[in-house]
Amino acid sequence: MSKNYIVGFPRIGEQRELKKVLEEFWAKKCSFEAVAQTAHELKARHWKYQRDAGADFISSNDFSLYDNMLDTSVMLGAIPKRFRHLKDDELYFAMARGNKECVAMEMTKWFNTNYHYIVPELSLEDSYSLNASKIMDEYREAKSLGIKTKINIIGPITYLGLGKRVDRGDVYELWGKVVPLYEELLKTISTLDDEVVVQIDEPIFAKELDIKVLSLIKPTFDRLCNVSPNIKIAVVTYFEHSNEATKILVHTPIWAIGLDFLHGDENLKSLDIIALSGKKLIAGVVEGRNIWRCDIEKTLELLESISNFVSKENILLSSSCSLLHTPFTLRYEDKMDKEIKEWLSFALEKLDEISLISKIFFDTQSSLNNAQKEALSNNIKANQSRKNSPLIHDKTVQDRVNKHTKLQREGDAKERLKLQREILGYKDLVTTTIGSFPQTPELRKARSDFKAALISQESYEAEIKKYIDECVAFQEECGLEILVHGEPERNDMVEYFGEQLKGYGFSQNGWVQSYGSRCVKPPFIYGDISRPKPMTIEWITYAQSKTSRIIKGMLTGPVTILNWSFVRDDMPRSEVSKQIALSLSDEINDLQNAGIKIIQVDEAAFKEGYPIRGEKIKVYEAWATRDFKIAVSSAKKETQIHTHMCYSEFNDIIETIEDMDADVISIETARSGNELLKIFKKVGYTKEVGPGVYDIHSPRIPSVEEMVAQIELLLEVLPKEQLWINPDCGLKTRKWEEVKPSLKNMVEAVKIVREKLKS
Ligand code: GLN
Ligand code: ZN
Numbered sequence: 001m002s003k004n005y006i007v008g009f010p011r012i013g014e015q016r017e018l019k020k021v022l023e024e025f026w027a028k029k030c031s032f033e034a035v036a037q038t039a040h041e042l043k044a045r046h047w048k049y050q051r052d053a054g055a056d057f058i059s060s061n062d063f064s065l066y067d068n069m070l071d072t073s074v075m076l077g078a079i080p081k082r083f084r085h086l087k088d089d090e091l092y093f094a095m096a097r098g099n100k101e102c103v104a105m106e107m108t109k110w111f112n113t114n115y116h117y118i119v120p121e122l123s124l125e126d127s128y129s130l131n132a133s134k135i136m137d138e139y140r141e142a143k144s145l146g147i148k149t150k151i152n153i154i155g156p157i158t159y160l161g162l163g164k165r166v167d168r169g170d171v172y173e174l175w176g177k178v179v180p181l182y183e184e185l186l187k188t189i190s191t192l193d194d195e196v197v198v199q200i201d202e203p204i205f206a207k208e209l210d211i212k213v214l215s216l217i218k219p220t221f222d223r224l225c226n227v228s229p230n231i232k233i234a235v236v237t238y239f240e241h242s243n244e245a246t247k248i249l250v251h252t253p254i255w256a257i258g259l260d261f262l263h264g265d266e267n268l269k270s271l272d273i274i275a276l277s278g279k280k281l282i283a284g285v286v287e288g289r290n291i292w293r294c295d296i297e298k299t300l301e302l303l304e305s306i307s308n309f310v311s312k313e314n315i316l317l318s319s320s321c322s323l324l325h326t327p328f329t330l331r332y333e334d335k336m337d338k339e340i341k342e343w344l345s346f347a348l349e350k351l352d353e354i355s356l357i358s359k360i361f362f363d364t365q366s367s368l369n370n371a372q373k374e375a376l377s378n379n380i381k382a383n384q385s386r387k388n389s390p391l392i393h394d395k396t397v398q399d400r401v402n403k404h405t406k407l408q409r410e411g412d413a414k415e416r417l418k419l420q421r422e423i424l425g426y427k428d429l430v431t432t433t434i435g436s437f438p439q440t441p442e443l444r445k446a447r448s449d450f451k452a453a454l455i456s457q458e459s460y461e462a463e464i465k466k467y468i469d470e471c472v473a474f475q476e477e478c479g480l481e482i483l484v485h486g487e488p489e490r491n492d493m494v495e496y497f498g499e500q501l502k503g504y505g506f507s508q509n510g511w512v513q514s515y516g517s518r519c520v521k522p523p524f525i526y527g528d529i530s531r532p533k534p535m536t537i538e539w540i541t542y543a544q545s546k547t548s549r550i551i552k553g554m555l556t557g558p559v560t561i562l563n564w565s566f567v568r569d570d571m572p573r574s575e576v577s578k579q580i581a582l583s584l585s586d587e588i589n590d591l592q593n594a595g596i597k598i599i600q601v602d603e604a605a606f607k608e609g610y611p612i613r614g615e616k617i618k619v620y621e622a623w624a625t626r627d628f629k630i631a632v633s634s635a636k637k638e639t640q641i642h643t644h645m646c647y648s649e650f651n652d653i654i655e656t657i658e659d660m661d662a663d664v665i666s667i668e669t670a671r672s673g674n675e676l677l678k679i680f681k682k683v684g685y686t687k688e689v690g691p692g693v694y695d696i697h698s699p700r701i702p703s704v705e706e707m708v709a710q711i712e713l714l715l716e717v718l719p720k721e722q723l724w725i726n727p728d729c730g731l732k733t734r735k736w737e738e739v740k741p742s743l744k745n746m747v748e749a750v751k752i753v754r755e756k757l758k759s
Helices: 017-026 032-052 068-076 088-097 133-144 156-161 171-190 211-225 243-249 265-277 296-307 338-342 347-362 370-388 395-403 413-424 441-451 457-478 537-545 558-563 573-593 614-632 654-660 675-682 704-717 736-758
Strands: 107-109 116-118 150-154 196-201 231-236 256-260 280-286 315-319 502-505 512-515 518-520 524-530 550-556 598-602 640-645 664-667 688-691
Touching (some): 032 347, 068 133, 068 150, 068 171, 133 171, 156 171, 156 211, 211 243, 243 256, 265 296, 280 347, 296 315, 296 347, 296 370, 315 347, 338 370, 395 524, 413 640, 457 537, 537 550, 537 573, 550 573, 558 573, 614 654, 675 704
Parallel strands (some): 196 231, 280 315, 598 640, 640 664, 664 688
Antiparallel strands (some): 107 116, 512 518
8 A cells, every 4th residue: 555655855956966057057058958957867866766765655746947836837828928939948947037138037935934936927818828748748757767656736726826916906816717727737637647646735725814715725626626537636735734724625526635734733623524534644744844853753643643533544644745845865964963963854864754654653563674673763762862962951051041031121212222322423314234245255265265174263364354354444434334344254144153052053965945046054953052152252343443433243133043044843943042042142241241332133034934824923923022132131221232124024013023122123125115114104113213225136236316315215204313224135245346336325325315404
């Protein structure tokens, strides 16, 4: 009996082969045939890996040259007008990345993961038509290698729900246009074989859907199931529970329902109706988006409780979601601490976990062969070691967290700001930047040479100091008022802190696809977090020693550090975040004692951590805000605390932002005009705000006039006493040739507006 089910597999390649060939192709250094060849090799290798690990359900069409949502747009012929004159790979990559004439389609986060998809641009006027070739080809490609795959497609309700209407109106008005194409697709697929399993991903069912969308579920799946008796449909959801949708799905003729029991344990409540329906349950019980070795004993308990409802012969065992969100394999991690490595499991290792658990659960423990017995005993050992290892458990940290009572700073913001303005003496419309300055090739080289022990610590530090000298000198010359050190010592705003905190680990090859060819390698938190020594003082005080103007110190906030790391699963995230917050509060204390008067605590990923379901938002907001406040609780009234957030949709979270109690917040409004700022006025925001006056994401140099106009627009909404003037994010990805004139123009614009305000 077939029972091991893999929802989806990473595609970038264990050595990021796909990334490399794509980037060569884009740089015109190889042909598209080379891309196709690499893609073919990767697919073949990935299918074999899964088969050799004993997977029974292996996917085709989970591969993509860029993104599966983009593939779905191509499949439906939903090509925005501006691209229609293009063909094949030129068309495909232009939609993803833009070209000289056409801007790319928008990209946004896939639910609460760090994967980004290409947002469909939909319009009622457009006529759509089916292009099933990729799906058909991939199925045949696998079959020719002797592997019969299930076919993965993104379901119509998710596809539409994640799209946007370019002609205004509700995306679901296109339901009647799109569903017939899915029917046609299934009809085409049904010619492939006597029986084909089609996995229809509907992760949108994990959201709270309104009744209108819920009412589309039954007609959609009734129709799709009706297409051909050759096709068995599995509807798969993940990242949260989908109980509302499950209630409906059980009344459609689908063959199986896939649920995530780790991120949505409320799915357990649906087991009785699934059992009654007699459908297969694809039970997502092995973590698909984290890096921890699964605790097999615990997983077996979970499976037992599931099988109290759904009989074993109706259960298929799977990962909680596609393994796309986890790194590829531990094989190449030869530098990692041996004990820590034992605690981890990436995609390939998870395949083995699924097989092993399935063997024990469906057969018996005594049926294990010797290798399996050993794997089980290693698993038990590794989990024991995690429970007891001194690398993880630090009593001093735990005691401190438990006893910690200072939850916020003294005084209210109004009183603090009055005091701070007396001490700091800045003018209205004070100018500053968000922290980083260009990361030059020389800087990157110095850092990698230092890491590889090719240059000494002294010469590395001399290089950083030279950068800081020049950076401070430029800011003075340019006329900026509150300066920064430029962050030259930081590779990344989270990794830099992770490297200095105890409890953090790093992989050499733990890449996860973020979008297209872009991959990230998140650090991981395995143990209690503490700060062995100050992390930023040296560089920031060095910068301060070079100028009489105020240097603003830069830290990354607790919630962002948490959200951009893989987080231990043996402790609630809120506890981990509190530990980070306490380390940061020590850093802030050290910074102010060293004479730093303004400290910015970046929370770029605060919004990103929001739960998928509204019902869970309050809890997240409560601890996330608590931990930001704990981090800054050591700041004296005189020390001004800034925070920076990389987005502008504040309407729904403005009260939470206010509650974070930072004295100054800088935000990204440059691209969205000042409409969004109105919310600050509406709620009577009393603290100071730095809405970005130009977009740093583009190489364009904004003119003085346009920034004058932008500042004047801001002044229509907020009074000059409340406004800071700054770019909308850090400058690290820009070049000095762009940054210098842009900032000079910004300062010039402020001068002009100040003059105008006088008269
Ligand atoms: N201080 C950081 C920088 O300037 C903030 C980056 C961010 O918000 N993403 O780079
Ligand atoms: Zn930012």
